[in-house]
Amino acid sequence: MEFYIMLIHLAGYFSTGIICPIFISPIIKMKKENKQKPNIYQGEINRRNFITKSAIAGIGLGALSFSTASAKRAESEREISNLSKKRKLGTLEVSAIGLGCMSMTSGSYNPPRSKEEMIPVIRGAFDKGVTFFDTAEVYGPFTDEEIVGEALAPIRDKVVIASKFGFSFDNGQRSGRNSQPKHIKQAVEGMLKRLKTDRIDLLYLHRLDPDVPIEEVAGTVKELIQEGKALHFGLSEVAPDTMRKAHQEQKVSALQTQYSLAERFPENQILDTCEELGIGFVPWGPVFRGFLGDKFNEFSRFSEDSRFASVASFTPEAINQNMALLKLVREWAMKKDATPAQISLAWLLHQKPFIVPIPGTTKLHHVDENMKATQVKFTSTELEEFRTAFSKIELAGVRTMESALKDQ
Numbered sequence: 001m002e003f004y005i006m007l008i009h010l011a012g013y014f015s016t017g018i019i020c021p022i023f024i025s026p027i028i029k030m031k032k033e034n035k036q037k038p039n040i041y042q043g044e045i046n047r048r049n050f051i052t053k054s055a056i057a058g059i060g061l062g063a064l065s066f067s068t069a070s071a072k073r074a075e076s077e078r079e080i081s082n083l084s085k086k087r088k089l090g091t092l093e094v095s096a097i098g099l100g101c102m103s104m105t106s107g108s109y110n111p112p113r114s115k116e117e118m119i120p121v122i123r124g125a126f127d128k129g130v131t132f133f134d135t136a137e138v139y140g141p142f143t144d145e146e147i148v149g150e151a152l153a154p155i156r157d158k159v160v161i162a163s164k165f166g167f168s169f170d171n172g173q174r175s176g177r178n179s180q181p182k183h184i185k186q187a188v189e190g191m192l193k194r195l196k197t198d199r200i201d202l203l204y205l206h207r208l209d210p211d212v213p214i215e216e217v218a219g220t221v222k223e224l225i226q227e228g229k230a231l232h233f234g235l236s237e238v239a240p241d242t243m244r245k246a247h248q249e250q251k252v253s254a255l256q257t258q259y260s261l262a263e264r265f266p267e268n269q270i271l272d273t274c275e276e277l278g279i280g281f282v283p284w285g286p287v288f289r290g291f292l293g294d295k296f297n298e299f300s301r302f303s304e305d306s307r308f309a310s311v312a313s314f315t316p317e318a319i320n321q322n323m324a325l326l327k328l329v330r331e332w333a334m335k336k337d338a339t340p341a342q343i344s345l346a347w348l349l350h351q352k353p354f355i356v357p358i359p360g361t362t363k364l365h366h367v368d369e370n371m372k373a374t375q376v377k378f379t380s381t382e383l384e385e386f387r388t389a390f391s392k393i394e395l396a397g398v399r400t401m402e403s404a405l406k407d408q
Contacts, residue, residue: 085129085374087356089280090253092202092232094160096349096374098132099125099367100284100360105143108307109289113362115147122151124364126159128371134256134282134358136164136206137191138174149195156197162254162282163191164236166206179209181220188229202254204234208407214242218249225250234282237408240273252279256358259283261292261344262313262325262395268404271352279354286348286357289314291326293341298323313397321396328389338376339369346376350383 087096103109104118122133135148145163152159165187168178191200203224205217224230232253235246246252255274259266263285274281287293289311298320302308312318329340336343341359348357359370378386 087280088354089202089234089282089356090232090251090278092160092253092280094132094356095130096356097130097345097370098134098162098282098356098358099130100358101133101135101144101148102139103360104139104362105147106139108139110362112143115150118147118362119151121362121364121367122148123155125367126152126155128364128368130367130371131158132160132162132356132358134162134284135195136204137187137194138164138167138206141167141169141172141174142190142194145191145194149197153196160201161195161197162202162204162234163195163200164204164206164234165191166209177207177209177211179205179212179217181212181216184217184220185224188224192229199228200230202232202234203230204236204254204256205238206236208238208242214238214246215249218246218252222250239405239407240269241405242407243270243273243277243279247277247279252277254280254282254356256282256284258285258399259348259355260286260288261329261347261390262288262322263398265399265401265404268401270404274354275352281352281355283348283355283357286359287341287344291319291322292329292344294326294330294339297326311397313395315397318396321394324393325390325395328386328393332386336376338373341366341369342373342376345370345373346378347383347386349374350378 085096086093088094099122101118101122104121105112125133133148133152135144137145139145148161152161165184166177166179168175168183188200188203192198203221205214205221208214209217218233221230221233225233233246233250234254234256235243235252236256237258238246238255243252243255255270257266257270259281260283266281266283271281273279289308290296291313296314296319300314300319301316302314308314313322326340329343332338333340333343336346338346345357345359348355359366361367361370
């Protein structure tokens, strides 16, 4: 029995979606010597015959239709890729995922770690592609900035450091909000000393002081930027109207607010306002305090002195109710050959190109895991499917959508 195989070369077609000329190599005549071949061979021949017949049919029709090519190209464009390792907060370029350093010394969600433990984590994060490091004077207080400053001193010009002001301290303890201009300038002097630097790349107002108009705060930061002590201005946990007022006085580069698959209130006007004004968005708690990283389960309980015990979403009842979301995230992690934390971070990255999550950790292998979330891809169809599924889950202990319109 004789048969023919036609070798078809479709130059670049499947990668670009553009119809290219089809070149047919000389027909190779082959002799089938044995009618009884293994099933694998038969399967291979069937696949070859399918390709051959398809190609011949295509030639007979002249070419694959342009509409088919357009459809493939459109589908390709709908597939959103996060392979880019850089993003912009306003005009400030940073890694697509930053490192939140709060938990290193603050004792908020885990025991404080030593300088000897944390400096290798921070420097190791830089080696893994992190260029954006987030801290604040209130973390510790003060000790977190000291560790971040010492860790980044040798590579200072290669990284972006963000810190925050907005509180008064008495005897080393936070004593209330304070954004008086004089206090802001004093706070920044302390930051510069602890961070071992001459400028703060992104200077945030940590929480709004109800006694100081936001325009006055923005004006003070504007002076610090003119002096070169700060390079960019950021806000945290404020409403869209407050963002607008501040932005009119001094350009705001970033807003830092909680946002995750569980805490979705920023989708009520906050993200839209950021996009309109050209403000980057930095989600804190992007893995929902570790819950969406599969750190807890329905049997998790916390001692009275743990901060988790005071968080509404971590009561036994709330955890049990919220497990439905974690189970869904686990399912998507299986589909994508990823971890639940990577799915949670990748979903955020797919929402807007100006979103830069800052997951916190004290372990370098978690930094590596988090950074690989940039390699997880979702198509627009998958994103719609995912949202449809999690939108049906009623969560406990999370903020209301209406809370997005109030300063926190």
